[in-house]
Amino acid sequence: AQTVTQSQPEMSVQEAETVTLSCTYDTSESDYYLFWYKQPPSRQMILVIRQEAYKQQNATENRFSVNFQKAAKSFSLKISDSQLGDAAMYFCAYRSASTGNQFYFGTGTSLTVIP
Amino acid sequence: GAVVSQHPSWVICKSGTSVKIECRSLDFQATTMFWYRQFPKQSLMLMATSNEGSKATYEQGVEKDKFLINHASLTLSTLTVTSAHPEDSSFYICSAYSPLPNEKLFFGSGTQLSVL
DSSP states (O other), X not given: OOEEEOOOSEEEEETTSOEEEOOEEEOSOSSEEEEEEEEOXXXXXXXXXXXXTTOOSOOEETTEEEEEETTTTEEEEEEOSOOGGXXXXXXXXXXXXXXXXXXXXXXXXXEEEEO | XXXXXXXXXXXXXXXXXXXXXXXXESSXXXXXXXXXXXXXXXXXXXXXXXXXXXXXXXXXTOOTTTEEEEEEETTEEEEEEOSOOGGXXXXXXXXXXXXXXXXXXXXXXXEEEEEO
């Protein structure tokens, strides 16, 4: 199984400010996909953003953007203009493009948004 | 609306009984479904991968005779926890995989199992 590491168990951000969540992964593959999922208190997993490894351009979705550093195997999530509804657990995930459809998740980062 | 329906959302059962959890993809055909287990404030642990019409592939350490998975159709996968014990109490999440070009992993809303 691939290893996905989130080194920040907890993070906090002031409302309207910007926060960056870290994720690193270990793989010997060259083609894969990376994801950030959000799990609010309802525990429903929600896709935040997706990145294909073969694309150099960083993915963006409204207030959410990633900093994908393939050589460093780093995939951080930046949340701009943080809102109270952004408070949740955030999971980084990896999927191989060639060895099955399994998604491997990091340990998660709990984000608190301070009003 | 939800594209993956998971039922029930919570269940309480007595030790020794079996519990079945259903996972349905509502508006697409899921050739692959995954079952995860999540302990409080922890990550999702992949239990097994379920492919339609074939036997599920279990992750190391997951007892296949205890966690029976059936994926008889492209829209339905079931997880049966057999002879449940208190240590099986957990939050179980299913997900359905939609392949390229619009690859996504859709999650069910989860099932909280409490075994007394």
